[in-house]
Amino acid sequence: MTTTKHFRAVCVAALTVMTAACEVSQDQEVSIGEQTAQEISAQLPLVQDPYVNQYISELGDTIAKLTSRSDLDWHFAVVNSHQVNAFALPGGYIYVNRGLIESTEKVDELAGVLGHEIGHVIQRHSVDQMQSQQKIGVIAMLACTLTDLCNSGLGEAAINIGGSALIARHSRRDEFEADSEAVENVLRVNIDPAGVPALFEVLMAQRRREPTIVDGWFASHPLEESRIANARRLIEQSEADQASGLLQDLPSYRDFKRRVAMLPEPPQPQRLTDPDRR
């Protein structure tokens, strides 16, 4: 597909810059993120609702600005797709699908996801993946690694990835690191980290019930019981489970979710496998 080719061309350009430098500097990381973000806003149905965008940006910024990479210009956006997923680009671009927000019950769960994606950026996981893939020469995988979008028309792929060998898959180690970041990141702003394992439980239950909806998340963020147990252990170690006054929910989160529910229906993916999909 031409959009994919175009996208790959951008990535190959980014790769050329990196090859020259070997190490990816923060400036390069940001410019790769920026270029990819431009592609994404051209290709994906990003939510334009100012209330929704402001809400997620404020929550995301609150968390990101107290991390070790507070100097990045963080961006948060919602993708109008009922598929449950979230992804991060190098340089501080975070995307959360509408479907993930719809799966949450409380603000601490969304905060946990943001804390996790922010954690991938802080740990430079995508950049590191790009570098190691450069070594094995799989340029085509770069687009996938950058965005978790893969292997077909970009818009559709982002909405519904799954089942492809080319899927950007964070390693289990990356996931454990990002979970540990998530717990620390939300605690720093006094949000209850219990939202991290709580949402994982919801996603696991959803996978049993309606697997196609959460394919993308599981494909890009390997999740199994051990991660839930690990997140709970981290929370115990942080003694957050003993702390009082941690924020679990906000009345405004109801309004936010209502607003998300009122968004126009997402554009239909080309290849719809499940006629009952909302």
Ligand SMILES: [Zn+2]
């Ligand atoms: Zn992840």
